[in-house]
Amino acid sequence: MAYENEFELFTGDKDHREPAMPHVAFSTESMDFAYPFILKAIDQLQKVGIMPNAYYPEGGIGQHELSMLPSDPVTAADNEVIYKRIIKNTAKAFDLYASFAPKPLVDSAGSGAHIHLSLWQDKEDAFFDDKAAMQLSTIGQYFVGGVLKHIQGLLALTCPSANSYQRLAPGHWSSAYATYGQDNREAAIRIPSTSWGDPASSMNIELKASDATANPYLAFAGLLAAGLDGITNHMQPDGYCDVDPASLSQAERDAKGIQLLPRTLSQAVDAFEADSLFQQVFGKQLVDAYAKIKREDDQYYAKLALEKLAALHRELY
Structure with missing residues (x-):
């Protein structure tokens, strides 16, 4: 696993940030x-x-991307925490400010922290099957099916701030719909093409509905739980899409089984709290406490103008 982080560089102090x-x-x-x-x-x-x-x-004003090589889940989560501190502290040494906020500026491209993931068995990539569609194995399809089954609630972990939902919009390469597709940057789950010359060890899936406001340990735990539930219960994924799902009519999306992702943090939290898988994995005490805190956050930020909300998260993250 590994995060693929985007961040934006600014000059000035917190009251006068400029790209x-x-x-x-x-x-x-x-x-x-x-x-x-x-x-x-x-x-x-x-x-x-x-x-x-x-x-x-990257595509945003003052935006950059520096990705990391993959590692096991706990190390990858540790790396994410350390990575963000190093980027921020290094920027400070150059009289710059680095923000990982999902939407640090209302009118700029959002910043994601996409999660890349593969499963390995006997030193082989279990997601790879050269004869399968997209070269994605049956196990890989089941994993995607599980993530899509639970994605409404999973977003409470992978996109856990009010600012997250300023980013999750059509046309922003961030995903607004519960769908998957090969090299589709508007899908919640992208199936990247394998690397030339090394297909057997480069198959992975990318969760694009994810950003750097997340606790990586909770986000990884939720993502793995959802995917493994798909493998255990042989969940074939619905919602394949090789175009921007926003370009389809509602009838076309319905026919493909494509659902809209939560539009607010509170909607994601409602789905998280109602999902029996997350209740089982995290326990009722953690789910209840997490949901309470996130709802209070969303209620507070809902009262603010979008510019103020973005500015506050720009400094928090």
Whole structure:
């Protein structure tokens, strides 16, 4: 497992944040601007045993992505906590401020923390089947089916802030519908194409409905529980889609079994609390306490203007 984090760089203090550079996505100009900061961040990550995978400037204003290599779930969750501290502290050393908020600016692209996951058995990728559609094995299909079965409540763990739902909207490569598809960046679950020359060990699934406001330990536990429930109960996934589901009519989405994801944190919390799987995995005491805190958060932030909500989360995360 591994998180694929996006973050935005700002200048100024908390009362006057400005994007560090209104750059062009994937451009060498943007890379040149961020080069000293990124090089230092990579060095600091490697010193604590976190191996970066790839870097590039992203599509948002001042937005960047620096991904990590995968590891086991507990190590990956540890790495996420340490990674965010290193990025923030390194940015500070360059008189910059790094925010992992899902929507730090109302009019900019949102920042996700997508979760990539594969299951292995006897040193082989259990999600890979060269003869299957998308090269996704039956076990992989069941896993996706389980995640989609429980995704409404899972979002309370993977997208657990009011700001999360400013990001989850059609046309933002963040997913607004409970669907899956090969290389579909508008799906909640993307099935990436395997790597050239190494298909047998590169099959994974990507949960795009996820951001850096999450507790990674709870998010991973919920995701694994949902997927393993799918494997145990042979849940074939509904809702395959190879286009932006927002481009379909409601009748077309209904025919494919595609449902809208929760539009608010409170809706996700209601689904989380009502899901017997999460009650079993986390226990009633944790579920009740978590739901109470998150509902209070959502009620507080619901009273604020969108700009104020984004600004507060920009500083919190």
